Amino acid sequence: xxxxxxxxxxxxxxxxxxxxxxxxxxxxxxxxxxxxxxxxxxxxxxxxxxxxxxxxxxxxxxxxxxxxxxxxxxxxxxxxxxxxxxxxxxxxxxxxxxxxxxxxxxxxxxxxxxxxxxxxxxxxxxxxxxxxxxxxxxxxxxxxxxxxxxxxxxxxxxxxxxxxxxxxxxx
Amino acid sequence: xxxxxxxxxxxxxxxxxxxxxxxxxxxxxxxxxxxxxxxxxxxxxxxxxxxxxxxxxxxxxxxxx
Numbered sequence: 302x303x304x305x306x307x308x309x310x311x312x313x314x315x316x317x318x319x320x321x322x323x324x325x326x327x328x329x330x331x332x333x334x335x336x337x338x339x340x341x342x343x344x345x346x347x348x349x350x351x352x353x354x355x356x357x358x359x360x361x362x363x364x365x366x367x368x369x370x371x372x373x374x375x376x377x378x379x380x381x382x383x384x385x386x387x388x389x390x391x392x393x394x395x396x397x398x399x400x401x402x403x404x405x406x407x408x409x410x411x412x413x414x415x416x417x418x419x420x421x422x423x424x425x426x427x428x429x430x431x432x433x434x435x436x437x438x439x440x441x442x443x444x445x446x447x448x449x450x451x452x453x454x455x456x457x458x459x460x461x462x463x464x465x466x467x468x469x470x471x472x
Numbered sequence: 473x474x475x476x477x478x479x480x481x482x483x484x485x486x487x488x489x490x491x492x493x494x495x496x497x498x499x500x501x502x503x504x505x506x507x508x509x510x511x512x513x514x515x516x517x518x519x520x521x522x523x524x525x526x527x528x529x530x531x532x533x534x535x536x537x
Contacts (some may be wrong), residue, residue, distance in 0.1 A: 344487050458495040466488045469481055470515070 307471060311464040320459015322453045328403040329449065332442045334368040335412070336435055342372075343431040346424060351434045352377035353427075371398050391416030408470070478523060482516055489516075 338360050345356035357376030361369040375394045384390040395409060395416075404412070415434055488511035496505040 319535045455495055455499045459492060462488045462495070466485060466492075469484045469488065472479075472481060 308418040309470045310471070311446045311461075311468050314464025314467065315457075318457045318463075321456040321460070324403045325449070325452055325456070328405070328408070329442065329445050330370060331366070331402050331404055332408065332438055332445065336438045336442065338364050338368055338372060339415070339431055339435050339438070343428055343435070344362050346427050346431070349422070354389075367398040370401060371395070374398065408441065411441065475523070478519070482519060485512070485516055485519075 341360045341363070342353075342356045346350040346353070346361060351359065354376045357372040360378075361371075361373035361376060363369075364372065371394060374390060376395065378384060378390045378394060379387070380410075383462070392413060397411075407447060413436065414430075426433060489508065493505045493509050493512075496508060
């Protein structure tokens with residue numbers, strides 16, 4: 302009975318480590334999906350002269366990693382005019398959809414700048430603001446990619462070895 | 473038998489903590505590695521304290537008449 306308990310503790314700790322690795326990978330995938338989405342929005346505004354609400358709804362259909370919900374809701378909110386300005390709508394959507402994603406506070410801080418894009422800005426200004434946002438997200442993704450292997454090893458190792466430590470202490 | 477188990481326990485714990493510290497240090501979290509090693513040392517001292525006490529008691533019985 303004692304051995305089964307110890308094995309369960311060990312398996313629990315090891316799976317916690319694996320869970321952290323999965324979350325890290327999902328965060329990276331979500332950031333890539335966000336970069337893709339913002340690139341598409343930029344293209345829609347730049348070449349097709351699509352208004353922001355329509356561009357968001359259009360982009361949401363082709364998004365990966367569940368990011369589509371974010372743009373779908375934001376686009377619908379802007380079209381239905383449920384909020385007075387873009388900033389509060391975007392923040393509302395981010396708060397509502399936060400549970401779906403694995404992004405950290407620093408990622409949300411970068412994302413919030415998208416809401417600061419003024420509706421009265423011309424095409425060029427909107428494009429510049431989107432480019433700035435994409436650059437920021439790209440630098441985050443590069444940093445995450447650089448540390449991916451190291452972090453994966455760390456989380457898995459700490460999970461397994463931490464579990465082993467607890468088991469040894471309980472024997 | 474009990475003492476062999478205790479020695480194995482301490483050795484295993486030291487090995488696991490050593491590996492954790494190496495992993496954490498390699499990842500660049502030096503402060504966390506120091507904290508982990510201090511916690512590990514204290515835990516091992518707590519486990520070993522009882523045996524050290526027993527050891528001193530044996531010496532005392534040998535020397536005090």
